Amino acid sequence: MKSIDPTIVKKKTLIYIPKLNRRQRTIVSTVFAAMLLLAIILGGLLISNERITTNLEIRNLSPSLEHPFGTDWLGRDMFARTIKGLTLSLGVGITAAAFSVLIALALGMLAATMGKRIDALISWLIDLFLSVPHLVSLILIAFTLGGGVKGVVVGVALTHWPSLARVIRAEVMQLRSAEFVGISRQFGKASWWIATRHIFPHLIPQFFVGLVLLFPHAVLHEAAVTFLGFGLSPQQPAIGIILSESMKYLSTGMWWLAFFPGLALLIMVRSFDILGDNLHMLIDPHRGHE
Template sequence: MTCETTDETTGETPSAASVVQGPGGGWRSYGGARRSTRAVRVRVSAVLVGATVLAVLLVPPLVRLDQQAVDLALKLRPPSWAHPFGTDDVGRDLLLRCVYGLRVSLLVGLAAALTATVVGTAVGALAGALGGWVDRLVMRAVDTLASVPHLLMGVFIVAMFRPGVWPVVVSVALTHWISTARIVRAEVLSLRSRPYVDAAVSGGASRWRVTVRHLLPAVLPQAGLAAVLMVPHAMWHESALSFLGLGLPSHTASLGTLIQGARSSLLAGDWWPTLFPGLFLIVPTLALAGLAGAWRERINPRRRSELML
């Protein structure tokens, strides 16, 4: 005796590969299980991103403690009620330092991502709209820059300046606009063949007007998605540069400088000065990447339909 299940919305019988047994013993489609898991992941990512934003906005003005205050009597205290994340090698509260470090790293990531998105969108739109030898020349330059490792190019850029916030922002922006330029160029090339673009050209619209009025607004969702995906990457890039001593000054609390300053403590067996800044870097960046992935599925109908199967 066989038991068949039917889809309530379509009346069709799903295949065995697309049906899984639910926790209550019932049966549900595999696509429904995947959608449910994806929805939970998006909710968790949204909560973590919201907590991150609230922490960097509310903790500095509400907590009246100086995150630079040194108390050698509290040097390298393990986590406790008074100091949930412990203290660092000069007695500073590590929880407060991590929040300030996350604030700096997030601001650097946002500024770098916004700058890189503007540059990449302008270059990609120019190459895609003009086409011909301009497109070939620009894309060959983009391919040449893409062949150089990002971190190596970033080290070369920041080495020409004194350690500071803006050299890091410029370094990350100049090494991360390439992917946005490629995405925008591909979108512009696909939009150039659309009927409404042909109609605008036939009506006497100049190439500049077509680009500004029709092409750029259509590629803004993809450019915005690229910017959101770039923020975690930029935060990791800043942390790597600061860890190498080439990014932010050592007295500035960023996640990279906190991890860099905790190396000696880790070698001595004190794990908390390294663990908690690392978690503050990993968790928010994964949450941002999760939200960006959900956005990508929403604006890409083909990918969304594949994930619903």
């Protein structure tokens, strides 16, 4: 009887796993990033405030199964504080980024549709805001408005629109030379009608992609301003407050107070960054089928 080579049997039993193309990998990473952000939101809503109340009996505990991020000097669970802080930063970042995108959308359309004088004025404003560092302008605006959520939201909204406004202006200038816009002008349609019916619908994808891409900058600048003491109040479980308070305890060996909240902030920001890049890739007709 002829013997069977075992290597042949192993080759036949191998499971073929199809290789994902770039579009499929993009969709998988987008879904994963969206699920991670959704988990942060649900965690912030479901975790009770009792987890972040003072409990001196369990203070200064290192990370464990019961307290994955450890506890601080007041016995507050750092995992609960971090999730609550991420949820707060998420709300502040989305609100500020939405207002900033609306400003960029309005000014970009005005610059490209209202004549050369308005275009020159808005272009000058864009260059002016781009010449000043975001953090400096944000600190000045937040300090003038007294800090808090209002000061941070207004500060971020007024300092993060110029780059997107320049992109939208260029997009509108390109759309103005399109054939369907020229036909509408020949039929006597007003500029406002063309802007609302032809140009604005083409800018909706730019709005959502700009919102997602502006969010990481908004969150990081909110955390930086709060860390410096010009942002959210110390009573709120913001990531900037957590990192600022933990600095004085790092020399005592309580490394987990800053490490886990900072790592969680970077993961959330990176998730939004991946989400924005992937949405831009999927929406772009030149890259969507790669």
